[in-house]
Amino acid sequence: xxxxxxxxxxxxxxxxxxxxxxxxxxxxxxxxxxxxxxxxxxxxxxxxxxxxxxxxxxxxxxxxxxxxxxxxxxxxxxxxxxxxxxxxxxxxxxxxxxxxxxxxxxxxxxxxxxxxxxxxxxxxxxxxxxxxxxxxxxxxxxxxxxxxxxxxxxxxxxxxxxxxxxxxxxxxxxxxxxxxxxxxxxxxxx
Amino acid sequence: xxxxxxxxxxxxxxxxxxxxxxxxxxxxxxxxxxxxxxxxxxxxxxxxxxxxxxxxxxxxxxxxxxxxxxxxxxxxxxxxxxxxxxxxxxxxxxxxxxxxxxxxxxxxxxxxxxxxxxxxxxxxxxxxxxxxxxxxxxxxxxxxxxxxxxxxxxxxxxxxxxxxxxxxxxxxxxxxxxxxxxxxxxxxxxxxxxxxxxxxxxxxxxxxxxxxxxxxxxxxxxxxxxxxxxxxxxxxxxxxxxxxxxxxxxxxxxxxxxxxxxxxxxxxxxxxxxxxxxxxxxxxxxxxxxxxxxxxxxxxxxxxxxxxxxxxxxxxxxxxxxxxxxxxxxxxxxxxxxxxxxxxxxxxxxxxxxxxxxxxxxxxxxxxxxxxxxxxxxxxxxxxxxxxxxxxxxxxxxxxxxxxxxxxxxxxxxxxxxxxxxxxxxxxxxxxxxxxxxxxxxxxxxxxxxxxxxxxxxxxxxxxxxxxxxxxxxxxxxxxxxxxxxxxxxxxxxxxxxxxxxxxxxxxxxxxxxxxxxxxxxxxxxxxxxxxxxxxxxxxxxxxxxxxxxxxxxxxxxxxxxxxxxxxxxxxxxxxxxxxxxxxxxxxxxxxxxxxxxxxxxxxxxxxxxxxxxxxxxxxxxxxxxxxxxxxxxxxxxxxxxxxxxxxxxxxxxxxxxxxxxxxxxxxxxxxxxxxxxxxxxxxxxxxxxxxxxxxxxxxxxxxxxxxxxxxxxxxxxxxxxxxxxxxxxxxxxxxxxxxxxxxxxxxxxxxxxxxxxxxxxxxxxxxxxxxxxxxxxxxxxxxxxxxxxxxx
Numbered sequence: 001x002x003x004x005x006x007x008x009x010x011x012x013x014x015x016x017x018x019x020x021x022x023x024x025x026x027x028x029x030x031x032x033x034x035x036x037x038x039x040x041x042x043x044x045x046x047x048x049x050x051x052x053x054x055x056x057x058x059x060x061x062x063x064x065x066x067x068x069x070x071x072x073x074x075x076x077x078x079x080x081x082x083x084x085x086x087x088x089x090x091x092x093x094x095x096x097x098x099x100x101x102x103x104x105x106x107x108x109x110x111x112x113x114x115x116x117x118x119x120x121x122x123x124x125x126x127x128x129x130x131x132x133x134x135x136x137x138x139x140x141x142x143x144x145x146x147x148x149x150x151x152x153x154x155x156x157x158x159x160x161x162x163x164x165x166x167x168x169x170x171x172x173x174x175x176x177x178x179x180x181x182x183x184x185x186x187x188x189x190x
Numbered sequence: 191x192x193x194x195x196x197x198x199x200x201x202x203x204x205x206x207x208x209x210x211x212x213x214x215x216x217x218x219x220x221x222x223x224x225x226x227x228x229x230x231x232x233x234x235x236x237x238x239x240x241x242x243x244x245x246x247x248x249x250x251x252x253x254x255x256x257x258x259x260x261x262x263x264x265x266x267x268x269x270x271x272x273x274x275x276x277x278x279x280x281x282x283x284x285x286x287x288x289x290x291x292x293x294x295x296x297x298x299x300x301x302x303x304x305x306x307x308x309x310x311x312x313x314x315x316x317x318x319x320x321x322x323x324x325x326x327x328x329x330x331x332x333x334x335x336x337x338x339x340x341x342x343x344x345x346x347x348x349x350x351x352x353x354x355x356x357x358x359x360x361x362x363x364x365x366x367x368x369x370x371x372x373x374x375x376x377x378x379x380x381x382x383x384x385x386x387x388x389x390x391x392x393x394x395x396x397x398x399x400x401x402x403x404x405x406x407x408x409x410x411x412x413x414x415x416x417x418x419x420x421x422x423x424x425x426x427x428x429x430x431x432x433x434x435x436x437x438x439x440x441x442x443x444x445x446x447x448x449x450x451x452x453x454x455x456x457x458x459x460x461x462x463x464x465x466x467x468x469x470x471x472x473x474x475x476x477x478x479x480x481x482x483x484x485x486x487x488x489x490x491x492x493x494x495x496x497x498x499x500x501x502x503x504x505x506x507x508x509x510x511x512x513x514x515x516x517x518x519x520x521x522x523x524x525x526x527x528x529x530x531x532x533x534x535x536x537x538x539x540x541x542x543x544x545x546x547x548x549x550x551x552x553x554x555x556x557x558x559x560x561x562x563x564x565x566x567x568x569x570x571x572x573x574x575x576x577x578x579x580x581x582x583x584x585x586x587x588x589x590x591x592x593x594x595x596x597x598x599x600x601x602x603x604x605x606x607x608x609x610x611x612x613x614x615x616x617x618x619x620x621x622x623x624x625x626x627x628x629x630x631x632x633x634x635x636x637x638x639x640x641x642x643x644x645x646x647x648x649x650x651x652x653x654x655x656x657x658x659x660x661x662x663x664x665x666x667x668x669x670x671x672x673x674x675x676x677x678x679x680x681x682x683x684x685x686x687x688x689x690x691x692x693x694x695x696x697x698x699x700x701x702x703x704x705x706x707x708x709x710x711x712x713x714x715x716x717x718x719x720x721x722x723x724x725x726x727x728x729x730x731x732x733x734x735x736x737x738x739x740x741x742x743x744x745x746x747x748x749x750x751x752x753x754x755x756x757x758x759x760x761x762x763x764x765x766x767x768x769x770x771x772x773x774x775x776x777x778x779x780x781x782x783x784x785x786x787x788x789x790x791x792x793x794x795x796x797x798x799x800x801x802x803x804x805x806x807x808x809x810x811x812x813x814x815x816x817x818x819x820x821x822x823x824x825x826x827x828x829x830x831x832x833x834x835x836x837x838x839x840x841x842x843x844x845x846x847x848x849x850x851x852x853x854x855x856x857x858x859x860x861x862x863x864x865x866x867x868x869x870x871x872x873x874x875x876x877x878x879x880x881x882x883x884x885x886x887x888x889x890x891x892x893x894x895x896x897x898x899x900x901x902x903x904x905x906x907x908x909x910x911x912x913x914x915x916x917x918x919x920x921x922x923x924x925x926x927x928x929x930x931x932x933x934x935x936x937x938x939x940x941x942x943x944x945x946x947x948x949x950x951x952x953x954x955x956x957x958x959x960x961x962x963x964x965x966x967x968x969x970x971x972x973x974x975x976x977x978x979x980x981x982x983x
Contacts, residue, residue, distance in 0.1 A: 013675035014713040017629065043672055063771060063812055064713075089812075092858045094819050098920070102913045105959040108952070126966045127959065140717050142778035142823075145724060 002079055003031065005054070006152040008038030008087070008115040009135035012046050014064060016137035020149050020168050023136065029053050032153075034078060038115030038133065039087035040064050062087040062115070075107050079156045080182065084109035088116035088132075095119070095143065100130050110182055111154075111161065117143040120150045122163050122178050129180050131163060138168065203249045206239045207256060213239075214260045221267045226276070230285060230297070233264055237293035240332065247331055247401045254335050258342075261300050265343075268304045278305050291326050295336055298323060303343040306355065313347055313355040314364035320344075321371050330383040331402070337376050338405045341412065344368070351418035362418025366427060369416070373409035374435050377448070380406050381441040399443055406444075407451040414455045424460050429467060437474045445475045449484045458495035459502070461488065462509050469518035473525055481522050482533045486540040489515060493540075496548040506548045512555055515541055516562070523566065531570050532578035538563040539585040546592040553601055556589060560604035567611045579616040582608065586620055590627045597633060599624075600643045609647055617650030618670065624648055625673050628680055636683045638691035645699045648674075653702040671710035678714040686729065689722050690744040697756060705763040712760060716772050719749050719756075720779050727783060746783045750776060754791070766803035770796045770813055774820045781826045789824065790831050793817075797838055807847045811855070814842055818858050825868070836862045840880070849891035853907050857884040857914045864918065877918055878925040884911050896946060904950030905941045909957045912938060916964070920974070928980035935961075935983065 005027070010016060018024075032054045039062025041047055047067070051057050061070035073086040084107035091099050095117040104112040110128040118141035120134035134150035141147050149168040154161050163178045213236035220228035240257055242250075272278050282305055285297035302320050306313045320340055327333040348365035349355040356362070383399050413419060413428055429452075436448045449471070453461065461468060468488070472481050492511065496503060506512070519537050523529060542559045549555050563585065586608060589599045599605055612620060624647060628635070635641055645652060651670050678696060683689045693715065700711040723746045753776050760769040773796040780789035796817060804813050818839055827835070839862065843855030860880035865871035888907040895903035912934050919926045938957060941947055961983040968978040 013672050013679065013710075015679075015717045017676040017679040043668075045669075045672065063816060068808075089819060090815050092815065092819050093822050093861050098917055101963075102910075102917065105913065105963060106910065106952075106956050108955040108959055127963065140721055142775060142782075142820075145728075 002033050002156045004034045004036060004078060004083075004154040004156060005032045006036045006038070006113050006131060006133040006154060007050070007136045008133055009040045009062070009118050009139060009141075010046055010137045011040055011042060011064065011135070011139035012137065014042060015139035019137055022168060022171075022173050023149065023151065023166070026166070026173070027053055034058070034076075036083065036085055036113050038062070038085060038113060039070065040115065042066050058085060060085045060087050063089050073103075073107060075109055080159055081111055081156055081161060082109040083111045083113065085113050088114035095132075097123070097125075097130070101125055101127055104128055104130065117141065118147050119144055120152070120165055120167065122152070122165065124180055128182075129161070129163075133165075134167075199245060199249055202242070202244045203252060206242055206245070206253050210236050210239045210253065210256055210260075214256075217260065217264070221263065224271075224274075226271060226284075229264065229267060230288070233260070233297065234288040234290070234293040236260060237296045238290060240296070240335070241290060241292050243329070243331075245331075247398050250331055250335065251401075254339075257296070258339065261296065261339075264297075265300050265303060268301055269307070272304060272308060278308050278310055281305075292332060292336065295324060295326060296339060299336075299340050299343055303347065306344070306347045309355075312357060313349050314368070317344060317348075317364070317368045321368055321375070324372075325375065328379070328382075330379045330386070333379040334376055334402055334405050337372055337379075338408070341369075341372055341408060345412065348416065350416050362416060362423070363427075365416055366413065366419060366423065369409055369412050370428070370431050373406070373413075373432070376406045376409065377435055377439055377444060381439045381444050384441060384443065396443060403443075403447050407447065407455075410448070410451050410455050414457075421460055421463060424456065425464055425467075429460075429464055433467070433471045437471055440476060442476045442478045445479045446484065449475070449479075450487060453484070453488050453491060458491055459505065461492065462495075462505055462511060465509055465511060465514050469514060472518060473521055477526060481526070482529065482537045485515075485519060485522065486536055489540040489544040493544045493547040496544075503548060512545060512549060512552075515544065516558065520562065530575070530578070531567070532575055532581050534566050535563060535578055535581040535585060538566075539581055539588065542585055542588050546588055550592065553598070557602045557604050560585075560602055560608055564604050564607045564611075567608065579612060582612060583616060583620055583623070587623055590624065594627070594631050595633055596624055596628050596631075596644065597635065597640060600640055600647075606643070606646050612650075614650050614655040617655065621648035621651045622670065622673065625651075625677050628677060629673075633680065635681045636692075637688060638695045641681050641692050641695045645695070648677075652699050652707070654704060667706070668710075671707055674707075675710050675714045678711065678718060681718070684725075686722060686726055686744050689725070690749070693719050693722065693749075693752070697752065701759065708760060708763050709765045709768060712756060713768070713772065715756060716753060716775070719753055720775065723749050723779050723783060746780075747785060747788065750780055750783075750785065750788045750792075754795070757795075761803075764803065766799045767809050767813060770799045770804065771816060773799070774816055778820055778823065781824050784826055786826045786828065786831065789826050790835075793821070793835055797835075800842065807851070810842075810846060811851050814839070814846070814855050815858070818843075818855070818862065822861050822865070825865075844883070844887075849887055849894065850907060853884050853887040853891065854910070856880055856887060857911055860884075860914060860918070864921065864923070866921065872921075872923075874918075874923040874925040877923055881911060881914055881918070881926075884914075892941075900946075901948045902941075902944070902946045904948050904953045905938055906950060906953040906956065908934075908938045908941060909953055909960060912957075913960055916960070919977070920967075922977075928977070931981055935981070 010019065012018065029052055033056065035050055035054045035057045037050060037057065037059040039060050042064045043066050058074055058076060059070045060074050061068065061072055072090060073084065075082060075084045084104065086103060088094065091103050091114070093099060100112060100114060104127050112128065112130045114130070114132055117132060118135040118139060119132060121130065121132040123130055131152055133152040135141065135147055136149055136151045138147045138149035151166055153164045153166065155164070159182045161180050163180065165176045167174050213232045217229055217232035217236060220232055237257060239253060245253065268281060271281065282301050285301050286294055288294040288297055299320055302316050305311060306316050324337055324340060327336050347355055348368070349357065349361060350365055351362050380399065380402060383395060387395060410432065419428055432452060436445055439445070472485065475481060496506060519541055523534050523537065538559055542556060545552070545555045545559055586605065589602065590596060593599060609617065609620060635644055649655065651674050681692050681696060683692060696715055700707065700715060703711055726744065726746055757769050757772045773792045777789045777792035777796070780792060800813055800817065804810050821835055821839060824832070840856065840859045843859050844852055846852045846855055857880060860877045863873040863876040863880065888911060891907065892902040895901065915926055915931055915934055919931055942954070942957070964978060964981055964983045967974050969975065
């Protein structure tokens with residue numbers, strides 16, 4: 001059982017002062033094995049905070065990020081799954097599922113994690129799973145008027161991944177869960 | 191020389207102890223054989239060691255303790271003797287025959303102890319006799335230890351209330367008298383030490399005196415333990431007598447120690463009830479006495495007393511503690527003109543803490559204290575004493591901690607005045623404390639007036655203060671400004687009118703920050719404003735701008751005007767990429783508010799920045815992504831405006847420096863001509879033109895690569911373009927047919943198999959997954975399956 005935190009679009013301090021206290025008390029160091037961050041932290045303080053939760057931190061660049069050295073995209077393997085990360089402002093139209101599917105094919109990954117829209121999404125298509133952890137601080141978004149703070153925790157176990165989404169709605173943390181199973185597809189070799 | 195002195199002292203002490211032990215040995219032998227005469231003889235000899243002048247107080251104490259232990263055995267022997275029939279009065283007589291006065295008096299006290307216990311005479315008589323006899327020793331060190339001995343042996347024999355020694359003729363008053371007299375004499379001896387010896391050894395003397403102080407103070411402790419000393423007796427007798435001695439001895443060391451002792455030893459409620467008397471003594475003390483420490487400790491005790499239980503609070507009010515302390519402090523500060531500023535601030539700081547504990551609801555008292563402090567500060571000018579500034583930070587932090595609410599602190603009219611006297615460094619420290627308090631307590635600052643007051647206080651962070659030209663560490667500076675940015679998020683009011691005023695106030699302040707600060711402070715202000723726009727939209731859904739509406743009411747339009755002027759100033763930094771991003775955010779918001787000209791203006795500004803200021807290739811790519819992405823979502827533009835902006839965007843795309851970037855931007859532009867949920871925005875032809883252009887660029891890239899490097903680079907771009915074709919194919923763009931897709935697939939296959947191509951596993955994998963995707967769509971069946979049927983992968 002490998003726990004992966006997917007989090008992003010915090011926009012501290014431009015659009016939010018801090019993570020909601022209820023989230024902060026849930027995110028304790030030592031429990032999570034990997035952190036995947038879609039970007040737009042925006043400052044070093046937030047980077048350091050995430051790093052303190054788990055040293056294995058993977059970040060891609062959001063357009064407001066202070067540190068311009070984060071990569072545009074990143075791929076990594078955890079267990080049986082290949083994961084891809086991209087902030088998402090580069091994929092036009094923004095939030096478009098088909099365009100995101102294209103990116104997924106391009107990166108050749110089972111799970112694609114993107115952000116930018118601040119809307120939580122988790123859905124499956126033939127190529128794999130696309131996850132948007134939303135904004136962990138509920139930051140302002142031109143996409144939607146209704147932003148609840150949210151983040152995602154993935155439990156990767158063999159060929160199965162359980163996606164837990166934590167949303168702060170009206171002051172209460174609500175949890176939802178979605179199950180995905182990877183079919184061991186045969187890939188043609190070149 | 192000094193080392194020799196210490197060595198010598200060790201030798202003398204060792205010799206004295208040896209002498210003492212030898213005599214003690216013989217004394218024990220005498221005790222064992224009930225030989226009173228010899229016991230007295232050897233004990234007197236033993237006690238003679240205490241006649242030495244050679245030892246420092248510290249060493250003398252060691253000798254004294256051994257003698258003390260031996261005397262306990264002697265006392266027991268005396269008790270036995272009286273039981274055996276020896277008359278205690280005779281014994282009392284007998285010991286006075288000892289040759290030297292010091293041993294004589296020690297023995298007398300020892301017998302006296304047994305005498306009192308026997309009750310053959312009233313305790314008060316014996317005690318009076320002893321305390322007067324001790325006057326025979328006028329040498330300070332010897333005298334102090336002798337009287338200390340007297341105090342120790344008499345401790346449990348005082349005619350206190352409820353004690354066995356109380357009688358009709360003797361009362362607790364006598365006990366008090368005895369202790370007071372002993373105390374007075376001891377203090378005189380102690381003070382006399384100061385004037386002994388040459389002037390150059392003053393420091394050494396003071397150190398020695400310091401070692402002895404507890405002997406004197408012990409008497410006060412004894413007084414506090416006497417049951418019969420109730421508030422009345424304390425007020426009428428004990429305190430006046432003690433203070434009389436303290437004031438009259440005119441000795442700095444004694445006065446400071448004893449004042450403090452009184453404060454520490456007697457109960458707090460006594461202090462409250464005698465506050466005036468106690469405070470009245472302060473101005474009478476020697477000017478060199480550290481009165482501020484005494485007063486601070488008194489206030490600290492009283493603060494803790496107040497904090498311990500709410501029941502005691504009315505007492506404070508009854509005795510008017512606050513005004514008495516306030517006056518006393520004022521008097522002291524006025525009297526001691528040379529008091530360093532940090533001393534005065536410490537006093538006010540203690541008084542403020544006291545006030546906050548005792549009168550938490552009386553903001554006017556707290557304000558009074560700050561006002562008095564401010565007055566003192568204003569006579570001194572700006573501070574550069576680090577101890578003083580530390581105290582002022584403590585002073586100013588106290589109300590924040592107590593009230594947990596900056597807003598309350600803002601009500602103290604003198605608070606900002608005191609802050610003004612901080613140097614710029616400390617001002618920033620204090621400002622940071624204030625911001626942290628707000629963040630920690632999630633204080634909501636909800637009116638423009640409060641925001642104004644708050645920013646007054648934290649001026650040091652908002653702009654460069656005069657005279658502050660020191661280089662600030664970059665990390666520290668960033669941290670400061672980020673905390674200001676976070677602060678801006680806490681300024682909020684649900685009422686749009688008030689919120690607008692808040693935004694204007696904040697804007698006014700951050701505009702003074704200069705180019706270094708604007709990139710930190712402008713974005714949070716912009717987003718606060720955009721949130722306000724949304725609130726307004728939520729409020730009057732469907733209402734058009736009312737031409738008869740109140741001119742002064744807040745409208746989205748007004749806010750957008752403000753935003754325009756605000757983002758403009760980023761050009762002074764310069765921060766073109768940031769400004770561009772913010773313009774686009776505003777454009778989207780204007781789109782949601784259905785304000786076409788405003789949205790167009792924002793786009794224009796963004797485009798101008800792109801053309802004139804964004805020159806870094808990587809930055810251009812990002813900027814273009816944002817411009818295209820934003821434009822793609824715009825619904826407010828009419829055909830002409832949209833065309834103009836789209837045309838420009840495609841133009842920029844084609845002019846990016848690197849061919850792959852060009853290619854990607856151009857096929858991205860294809861989406862500008864196709865908006866899924868709006869049928870009149872689906873221009874299949876223009877989409878195809880874009881895609882074809884992208885293809886041409888990809889080809890050109892291959893050729894360039896061939897010419898420059900001898901290989902044609904990877905086929906990745908072609909696969910990407912294929913995927914875009916598939917996207918529009920699925921959206922049923924009539925210009926894109928299965929045949930078109932097919933030929934593109936063949937093209938890529940050929941490219942990949944050609945010898946001159948650079949092998950790229952990424953491109954290969956992408957192509958493979960694309961083909962898999964096509965298969966999958968074919969197998970879906972239904973309309974999609976049919977559409978895909980003709981394509982052979």
